[in-house]
Amino acid sequence: MNEASGDESKVSHAGDVLDALRDTHPRISGLLHRADQARTLTLSILRSDASGALDAIEATSRFLHGMDDWVRKVPAPLATEFVARITSDFIDGVDGVLEHKVSAVLDPARDLMELSVLFREFRLRPKSFEQWQRADQVHHLGQFSFGRLLKRHPGERITGFPDIEEAFAEYTQHSRTLHPAMPLVDGLELARAPLQLPAAGVLTWVLAMIAETLRHAMIAVEEFNLWHVAREDAEEIDPSVDIDIDLEDIKVVRRWLQTHTEAQKDRVPPEFMKAFQAPYKRKPTPS
CATH class of the missing domain: 1.10.287 (Helix Hairpins)
Structure with missing residues (x-):
């Protein structure tokens, strides 16, 4: 007390x-x-x-925390830490957008790429999950490093991107603190502080960054669903232990992303809009 x-x-x-x-x-x-x-x-x-953007952030936070609760029921300590990091980086990313930090989406982008290749490894090589769980830090950094996993599965696509090269290109831009949509508001680069822009310019910049952050979170959830289904098929965990995600929350985020995409078509370069075209589909649980 x-x-x-x-x-x-x-x-x-x-x-x-x-x-x-x-x-x-x-x-x-x-x-x-x-x-x-x-x-x-x-x-x-x-x-x-743009209250719909706030609703989408709230819904995303709910299903990420649902994913965090679920993974704690699975005997996977490293996965638990990974989900906690994804959730934390999402929150930090949103806060970074609110503070107008151009690099706000960097950590969520990195998490997404690491998650995608790691879970692909688990799906293609079922025993690798147990090896990953038993690996010490040195072994983990070697056998399951991001670069080595990409070499092990050449030609594979990272979820949400047409190919690995495009995913790397986007991440490289993020790592240089540059957003893929460079000239977004009246020819101004996003690196310019939004506080120097009129309210309409701030809104356009913020919505683009929020959409990018939400997109990363959606793909992360899709990856977890794919992994969860694969583990159920292998009967590695109790099928009754399901991810506690309200599908209505998923719909809220998808609707907002679609609305945002449609609203920005005339103002944002076409190549930037491609980033928001990957639909989210929840994978059915095997009977």
């Missing part, structure tokens, strides 16, 4: 701490203040002009 009160006290004095920092550490205070300003501005714009 006292512990909870102490936590609440710390939170209630957060504003006072920021005020105190203005005198002792003005640069840190300025950075935090600008980040808070960006969040407030972005949430205000989304709430008034």
